[in-house]
Amino acid sequence: MNIHEYQAKEILDAYGIPVPRGRVALTSDQVERASKEMGGRCVIKAQIYAGGRGKAGGVKLVHVPEQAQEFGKELFGKRLVTPQTGPDGLKVRRILVEEAVEIAREFYLSITLDRETSRYCLIASAEGGVDIEEVARKSPEKIHLFAIDPYTGLRPYQARKIALALGLTGSVCEDCVELILNLYRCCLEKDCQLVEINPLVVTKAGWLLAMDAKFTFDDNAVFRHREYPDMVDYSQLDPLEINAGKYDLAYIKLKGNIGCMVNGAGLAMATLDVLKEFGGEPANFLDVGGGATREKVAEAFKIILEDSDAKGVFVNIFGGIMRCDIIAQGIIEAAGEVKCILPIVVRMDGSKVEEGKKLLLDSGLNVQCADNLGDGAARIVRMLG
Template identity: 45%
Template sequence: MDLLEYQGKQLFGRHGLAVSDGKAVTTVDDAVAAANEIGYPVVVKAQVLIGGRGKAGGVKLAANEEEAREHATNILGLDIKGHIVRTLWIEYASDIDTEYYASILLDRSAKKPLVMFSVEGGVDIEQVAEETPEKLIKQNVDPLVGLTKEQALDIATKGGAAEDVIDGVADALVALYEVWIEEDASLTEINPLIITPDRKVKALDAKVTLDGNALFRHPENADLGDSANADPIELKAKEQGVTYVKLDGDIGIMGNGAGLVMSTLDVVAQYGGKPANFLDAGGGSDAETVQKAIELILANENVKAVLLNIFGGITRCDEVAKGLVGAFEALKPTVPFVVRLDGTNDVAGRKILEEAALPNVQAATTMDGAAEQVVAAAKGNA
């Protein structure tokens, strides 16, 4: 779950990282009131889960009330790469001497947390890694020990932090790691981590991704994120307990098990198709779950064909078939379906579909064959 900037900063603040005073608002009048309360100059910042806010006109400096009102009016409702600005973050404008970069993420190859630090902050870290890799320090952390102050000091020193702020940078890294561990985050990033003229270290921005599967340990974080801009199909799927991610293709995909669904996406792509979604109905899916999953897939108007790829273990293929029949009765879909049933009760499942004689439903026996059929069906329905 990705957090908005101000939510990440509030999380940082709970763990001792210095952040600017600010207030989240949703109306122009509240933005002006917040700016007057905080004191000028302030920065009016669009809160959306996308980069490039500044270039799109979503970050503006206001020196007085008139400018605060003007910028709030212009930014609220702004479309930034498909994300509509509904929330603003009003914060006191910081004096900046230097901009650094810091992040904690999971190094999957090393199976350890990874700290990254650079004195080249304020720009895309990918650009730094490509053009001046020597200025990007990377160190793994022993998860049984955690990021110690000593290791953080070593990172800050090797990274080239100014001598008089090395200690402050190290403290910021330790606090950032604390957020990563204690909040079950998969990414905590500060870009830029600024040094003020009076040599204070402060997080001027925040990028945080929390592990949604760990939210049961953090009920206080359950309402974070940008639900106002979330895809309505994904929100409905979440309410139903179905794992669904909308993609930009035109072939609806449903499987049981994340690995099987990922493989299905890859095979469809190999045959020249573009998946419209990732949908894992989960193990043990019954007819009702399958029907709801199909309804989610068809809610995407871009879908031109649907592939059900089921390998029955604890999921019974006859239940999947019943769910498909129920979906056709209730939804009367017009797009072609390709169905591959294999595993537990697959013979019974195929018999149910044969007897139902659903219109525009093709059977497949292999994953490759199913992928080839659904790609052809989608092209034929274009």
């Protein structure tokens, strides 16, 4: 679960981590007003759920409120495409107006989960700013990684080693130690999958400041943080993805014309692979979860059909313990309810496969049943070709 930069900075502020003075705006008039408050000269930052905004034209230093307003008009409603957004980009609905800061040095600082060690990992580099991934690729020795032992937590001396490695000395070094410890505390207490400050800067006046921040909360920990769902900006998500989320289904929009319903992420990916192999292009895929139930199958089917790009539906359910006749009933109910006339190919495996197939074939829907994965993919591609 992602949040915007301005929300991330509110949280950092609450944990004693210094952030620039700023105000969030929903209209270009509000951008102008906020700019006036900052004294005219300020930074306008588009709020989207991805990084790389600077290069995509989503961040600008302006000198007078009129200029701020103009840039605000240009940004609102615009889709920003960055290396992190995917090809369609993300629409700008909120703008952060911040005081302009004189920067002396820039750093990179983050805490995220390291799968290899199963620990939270502190990542820091003296080469902060936009090209940190490039730095990681070309000169990995400039990236400092430190896996945190959950038994001891992050200790001040460990944070100090990192701060010194960044080349900080004196009181700024000690400020940085405190900042790193606060960031770790924040990461744990807020159940984050990622907290990233990039860049962390030392200002010309000699203060540390988190200039940009990204938070990703752990979706599995929402039960401990009831406020999280209200922090989400749903305009940054596909409406069908939101709808799918309500039913605990995972929905991904794609480019082609075949709607796909599969149970389990691995099998879903394999299904996309096999469709492409047979010359088909998926319009979307919906993962109904390993243990598909009739209700989930029915909801999933409706969501797939709401996507107007879907000209046919491929259902691939490896039911396992779930009975295929029950899954078939779910499909028939949902298809009947939304008056589906699209061609459907169903590949089911599990118990009571023959009963399930018979129900489908007797249902009056435009449906074919497949014997296996390859047969199913071939059939749906043929039906649409």
